[in-house]
Amino acid sequence: MPLPSAVLFDMDGTLVDTEHLWWEATAEVAAEVGYTLGDSDLPEVLGHAVEHTAAHLDSVVTGSPGAAVLGERLNSAFTSRVAAQVVPRPGALALLAELRDAAVPTALVSASPRQVVDLVLTHLGRDWFTVTLAAEDTERTKPDPAPYLAAAAHLGLDPAVCVAVEDTPTGVASAHAAGCAVLAVPSSDVAIPAGPGITLLSSLLLADLPLLAGLTARPAE
Structure with missing residues (x-):
């Protein structure tokens, strides 16, 4: 079965365990201005x-x-946490290694600022990715399809022959709207509904080349 032409990875919560750091940073900034963050947020x-x-x-x-002002405080609180602790998600490095061995191009497509992306890449390794995109690199970010369209364009590919790997409804919406096949591996209790072009998996430990190949091999629905 033909392999996907490229695999486009979200960063926070997908490849590295930083989604909880973002929540903690947001809760801290919210508390500073007298607001208690809750499930509704x-x-x-x-x-x-x-x-x-x-x-x-x-x-x-x-x-x-x-x-x-809140944006500056959020960026500072999140960056300091990322600098102190970057932990790859289970199965992330093994899947990246499998893709590299098979010569499948990869891209990092993040809604985080470039400063945070570069911090993570320092720990995770820059050589895993052919292309890296941060929030500043497109005029609009997720859930708009612009980041995934840009990543595919940088690789010279049609998004339809790429697999995007995401962990949140926002990221899934972005990748799906761009026309990518989507592998969703939720990192929180926020539900991601399955649907045409969207495959749910409980962990990247269960992802491998045959599974990814099957996602782009499916006929359009």
């Missing part, structure tokens, strides 16, 4: 860029210092 925090979450906090906090 999950859809506006997990999988989103700093600017989106800052705008959300600005809308729910009475007497907010403004989205720009």
Whole structure:
């Protein structure tokens, strides 16, 4: 079975265990302005860029210092946590190694700022990826399809022959809208519905080349 032409990976919560660090950073900044983060905030925090979450906090906090100030605080709190602890998700490095051995190009497609992406790459290794995209690299970020469209364009490929690996509904929406086959490996309790072009898996430990090949080999639905 032909292999996918490329595999495009989300970063936070997919390849590295940083989604909880983002939640912790957001909870800290929220507490500083008198707001307690709760389950109702999950859809506006997990999988989103700093600017989106800052705008959300600005809308729910009475007497907010403004989205720009909140964004700076979120970026600082998250960056300091990432610098202190970057842990690959189970199965992530093994899958990257399998793809490299099979000469399948890979891209990192993140909604995090370049500063955070570069910190993670220092720990994870830059050589795994042919292309890396951060939040600043496209005019619009997830859930817009722009990041995945840009990654495929950088590789000279049609998104339809690529597999995107994601962990949140926001990221899945971005990759699916771009036309990629999507492998969703949830990192939180936020449900990701299965559907045409979206395959759910409980762990990257269960992902391998035959499974990825099967995703792009499926006829369009």
